[in-house]
Amino acid sequence: MTRTDEELVASAQAGDLDSFNQLVSRWERPIYALAYRTLGREEEARDVVQDAFMRAYRGLRGFKGEAKFSSWLYRITLNLCRDWMRRERRAPLVAVPEGVDPVDLADRQAAPTESVEDLVARREMSKAVARAMAELPDEQRTTILLKEYHGLTFQEIAEMQSCPLSTVKTRLYQGLSVLRRRLERQQTEDAALRRATWESTL
Amino acid sequence: MCDEREQLIQYVYGEAATAERERIDAHLAECHVCRAEVAGLRSVRDDLLAWDVPRHDPIWRPFVPAPAVPVRRPVPFWSLVAAASVVFAAGLAGGLVAREWIQESSPSGLSARASAVPEAAVRPQTVSTITPEDLAKLEAVILQRVRSEMTERIRASAPQAGSTGSTARVGMLNRSDSATEARLAAIEQWMDDQISLNAAFSGQFGRLNSRTSSLSEQIELSRLQRVGLETGAR
Numbered sequence: 001m002t003r004t005d006e007e008l009v010a011s012a013q014a015g016d017l018d019s020f021n022q023l024v025s026r027w028e029r030p031i032y033a034l035a036y037r038t039l040g041r042e043e044e045a046r047d048v049v050q051d052a053f054m055r056a057y058r059g060l061r062g063f064k065g066e067a068k069f070s071s072w073l074y075r076i077t078l079n080l081c082r083d084w085m086r087r088e089r090r091a092p093l094v095a096v097p098e099g100v101d102p103v104d105l106a107d108r109q110a111a112p113t114e115s116v117e118d119l120v121a122r123r124e125m126s127k128a129v130a131r132a133m134a135e136l137p138d139e140q141r142t143t144i145l146l147k148e149y150h151g152l153t154f155q156e157i158a159e160m161q162s163c164p165l166s167t168v169k170t171r172l173y174q175g176l177s178v179l180r181r182r183l184e185r186q187q188t189e190d191a192a193l194r195r196a197t198w199e200s201t202l
Numbered sequence: 203m204c205d206e207r208e209q210l211i212q213y214v215y216g217e218a219a220t221a222e223r224e225r226i227d228a229h230l231a232e233c234h235v236c237r238a239e240v241a242g243l244r245s246v247r248d249d250l251l252a253w254d255v256p257r258h259d260p261i262w263r264p265f266v267p268a269p270a271v272p273v274r275r276p277v278p279f280w281s282l283v284a285a286a287s288v289v290f291a292a293g294l295a296g297g298l299v300a301r302e303w304i305q306e307s308s309p310s311g312l313s314a315r316a317s318a319v320p321e322a323a324v325r326p327q328t329v330s331t332i333t334p335e336d337l338a339k340l341e342a343v344i345l346q347r348v349r350s351e352m353t354e355r356i357r358a359s360a361p362q363a364g365s366t367g368s369t370a371r372v373g374m375l376n377r378s379d380s381a382t383e384a385r386l387a388a389i390e391q392w393m394d395d396q397i398s399l400n401a402a403f404s405g406q407f408g409r410l411n412s413r414t415s416s417l418s419e420q421i422e423l424s425r426l427q428r429v430g431l432e433t434g435a436r
Contacts, residue, residue, distance in 0.1 A: 017265035024262045033255045042256060049261045054397055120426050125252035133253070147215065148250050154217060169208040173243075176211075180246040 005069040013060055020060070024053050027070060030150060031077050037145055038081040040134055048084065052077045067159065074150065075160050078142060124190060125183075132182040140175030147172055204236055214243045256419065265396055358388050 003011075003022070011019035031052055035045035055076050056063075063072060133141055139161070146152045146160070158165045212218040213226045230237045 017267050021262075021264040024264070025260070028260065028262055032258060032261065036255050037253065042258070046258065046261050053262050057397065116426060122252050123423065123426065125249060126254050129250055129253040144250070148247065149253075154212070154215075166208055169211045173207045173211045176243055176246050179250070180242050183246060183249050 006065065009060070009063065009065070009069050013063075020057060023069065027073055028053075030070070031073055033149060034074060034077050034145060035081055037130075037133070037149065038078065038142070039084065040130060044084060048077060048080045051080050055080075068156075070150075071152070071156055071160055074146065074152075078160075082138070128183055128186045128190070129179075132179050132186065135182070136175055136178060140171045140178070143168055143171040144175045144179070204233060210236065210240060210243070214240060214247070263399075355388075358385065 003019075005023065005026070008019040008023050008026075012023065028049060032045055032049045035048040035052070036042060039045055039048070052073060056073055059076075063069070067075075133144070136144070142161070143157055146157050147154075152160070154165055154168050157168045161168065209218065209222060209226060213223060218226065230240060
């Protein structure tokens, strides 16, 4: 029977290392995804994940369960990402080779529903989204990440960002609107480029 | 309604209350501007799904619980004395027998036998006469000492060590507060060591892994783009 986060946290607080290991294996991938999408860098995202779990372990005794364990982890991760960007004076990487795993690609190629062209287009879209997201203000980007990829409620995001509920919704609305315009423009440019490439090969 | 962006966002994410949702549905049926706005928000949400995260190997090395080392019972003093006496008696007896044997085998006695032995053989050992066997013995002694010290440390810091025997449990109960604090500090130190090791291992291997996977992805992307272009050209 799968134990809940709360049960695992209670056991880990009592000194059961295996419970903490289970929490890590459960949340490592989402935490990595959040760090990766925030920083745009794989190596740094790995370092942040490592650091986040270390901090979580050290601070576990002080975790009283007012928020969900996952929200607490997300908050630690975002703080570490913010510290890293301030320390390095760097924005999220824009020209990162984004995309899917080669194994994933091979799997999808085997599926008859998605052609190679579709895969390449999807890959291009992934890069375009990464680029557009990197250009958003931090608060809007973080709000979109938490809502879109981690499924937090508006209330949870408001608590995490210590701001009113209405601010969260405004940030989300503004961020999505900007993304929409940029992605539409990007798609137009990509289509023109593809047409030019295709014509040059004739 | 057209200015109520917060309500539209709630609607798009399915977090609007039932009455609110019905109100927005009714409005969208009549307002093409808001209908286009909602469609645009949904469309950009679909686009966001394309943003993949590269696969990665496990980053965190799981904690390994400290091994439970059985607590050794302290050896009573009287048994040490008894053992020492036995060793002493054996040595004494051996010495007496050897003396008699030497006297019997050489009429001129011990001094004559000693003079027959080459000088080099009786010269006291110096650094230059240390043999590989001596080094091996020394190494064994050092290893033994290190091992015993490590065992002591693990026993002192292992969280489960106290539950392995009734003697240990009684000992735990009788310990003073300062002893308990020292023990807790040792456990904390042990945890810190684990965390540091974890960081060191994962940091190094993580960099290597991500570098490799990044290169693989770039190769795969180039291949796909080439295939895509070729297919498009056809």
